[in-house]
Amino acid sequence: MSDLEIWGVILLLTLATMIARSGFWLAGNRINLPKRVQEALRYAPACALAAIIVPDLLFYQSQMNFTINNPRLVAGVMATIYFLLRRNMLQTIFFGMAVFTVVRLAA
Secondary structure, eight states: OHHHHHHHHHHHHHHHHHHHHHHHHHHHHGGOHHHHHHHHTTTHHHHHHHHHHHHHHHTTTTOOOOSSHHHHHHHHHHHHHHHHHHHHHHHHHHHHHHHHHHHHHHO
């Protein structure tokens, strides 16, 4: 791809993102979503986050890896346990990154 094509793709994707995200903002309160849809949309951020994180934890070196040799999975499980015990997100991030670093360097 040439530089011009890359910049064109970036601009088109930016435009598509802006249109998709501004639809509800521009419509304001004129859109009356059914109560059931409003309740379902509450879970959209958690679902999107899970869709990003779970594959990253489970796939290691281009293969699905459920063993202790997967530092991402080990750090993710340990960080989840830490969060459930402490309920502090910032500490959990530091703890998870520390565990990941130790497990990765030990392997």
